[in-house]
Amino acid sequence: MPTGERIIKANGVELCAESFGDPADPALLLIHGAGHSMLAWDAEFAGRLAAGGLRVIRYDGRDAGRSTASPPGAPAYGLADLVADAAALLDALGIPAAHVLGMSQGAAVAQLLALDHPDRVASLTLASATPGGPGHHHPDLPETTPELADLLAGGPAEPDWSDRDAAADYLVEAERPFAARSRPFDRAGMRAAAGRVVDRAADIAAQLTNPFMIDAGEPWRGRLGRITAPTLVLHGTEDPLFPPGHGRALAAEIPGARFVPLDGTGHEVFPRHCWDAVVPAILRHTRP
Template identity: 80%
Template sequence: MSTSERIVKANGVELCVESFGDPADPAVLLIHGAGHSLLAWDEEFVGRLVAGGRQVIRYDRRDAGRSTGSPAGSPAYGLGDLVADAAALLDALGITAAHVVGMSQGAAVAQLLALDHADRVASLTLASSTPGGPGHHHPDLPAMSREIQEFFANEPDWSDRAAVIDYLVEAERPFAAHSRPFDTDGMRAAAERVVDRTADIAAQLTNPFMIDASEPWRGRLGHIGAPTLVLHGTEDPLFPIGHGRALAAEIPGARFVPLEQTGHEVFPRHQWDVVIPAILDHTAAD
C-alpha cells in the first residue's frame, strides 16, 4: 500500500482513501466509475488540481482496489450503499461539504449524493454520465454502440495475470475515441498497476456492473441545487453525447462542456488543459 493511502471505516465498510494537498483548501472528492479504482485518477492530473489550491481526495469504492469487497458475481450492496459510503467517508475525513467529481457510474453516485445529501455537495461535476444513472432505460436517448454491447459479453480467466492485463487493455480500446491513436503501451502499464494493487480483480471488474441501480431518479434532477458542470466526450460510445446534453438540460443552471476526441474515458491527457481549468473555475469560491 502506498504510504499516503489509508483505510477508513465508513458506513460499516472499509474504504481505501488517499488525500493530496492542504486540508485547509476546498475539498474535491473524486468518484471513479464501474470497474475502475482510485488509480483511474492520474496522479499528475490530481497534482494539477492541488496546484490550483484544492485538497483532492480519491478512494476505492466497494469491490475496487483495497476497499471492502464481495465475492465476484455476488455484490452485497446496491447503488444507494455507494452513495451512503461517500457521505460517510466525508464524515470520517471531517469534511462538511466537498466539490464532487464523478465519472460514469461515479457520476450516478454523485447525482444521488447531490439529491439525498445536498448539504454535503458544494458543487457537482459529472463526466461521461447519463440522466438518472447507468442501468436505467432511456428510450429518448441514443443507445450504446454494438462494440460496447459485445465487450460486456466476454470475460477472461481471472486467475491468469497476463490474460487479465490483456483484457484490461482491450477493455479500454472500444471506450476510447477512435479519432486519435490508442495508447496501448500506456494502457498496459496502467493495467499492470491495477491488477497488482487490487485485492480481487474479478470482483472489481464484474460486481459494479451487477448492482441494483436503485429507483430511477431522472425526474428528480430538477431538484439538484448544487452548481453543476457536465463534461462529456463527443465520441462516447457507451453514453453518446446526447446523454450528456440531456443531463445538463435537466439540472437547473448546469453548464455543458463537450470534450473533443474523447470517448468514455477518464479525462485523457489531451483534454487536461480544458478539464482542469474548468474544474478549478467551477470549484472556486464565489
C-alpha cells in the same frame, strides 16, 4: 504529492483513500466508475487540481483496489450503498461539504449524493454521465453505438484471474472499445496502467465483475430538477456508451448546469490530451 493511502472505516466497510494538496483547502471528492479504482484518477491530474487550490481526495469504492470486496459474482450492496459510503467517507475525514466529481457510475453516485445529501455537495461535476443511472433505459436518448453494443453482448472471455498478465490483458481489451476512435489507442500505456491496477487490487475478479451487477435502484431522472449544487457536465464527443446527447440532456435537466464537450474523447477518464481544458474548467467551477 500524495499524503499516502489510508484505510478508513465508513458505513460499515473499509475504504482506501488518498489525498493531494493542502488539507486546509476546499475538498474535491473524486468518484470513479464501475470496474475502476482510485488509480483511474491519474496522480498527476490530481496534482494539477491540488496546485490550483483544492484538497483532492480519490478513493477505492467497494470491490475496487484495497477497499472491502464481496465475493465475485455476489455483490453485497447496491448503488444506494455507494452513495452512503461517499457521505460516510466525508464524515470520517471531517469534511462537512465537498466539491464532487464523478465519472460514469461515479457520476450516478454523485447525482444521488447531491439529491439525497445536498448539504454535503458544494458543487457537482459529472463526466461521461447519463440522466439518472446506468441501467435505467431512456428511450428519448441516443442508443449505445452498434459497434459497442455488439462487443458488450459478447465481450472478452474472462481470464484466469490468478494470472496477473492475463488479468491485465483482459482489462486493456475491456477498456479499448470505450476509447475515442479519432485517436490512436495507447496500448502500451494502457497495459502499464492495467498492471498497476491488477497489482494493488485485493480481488481483481470482484473489481471487474461486481460493480456491473449491482441494483441501481429506482430511476431518479425526474428528480434532477431538484439539484441545487452548481453543476458542470463534461462529456466526450465520441462517447460510444452514452453518446453526447446524454450529457446534453443531463445538463438541461439540472437547473443552471453548464455543458462542456470534450473533443477526441470517448467514455474515458479524462485522457491526458484534454487536461488543459478540463483542469481549468474544474478549477473555475469550484471557486466561490
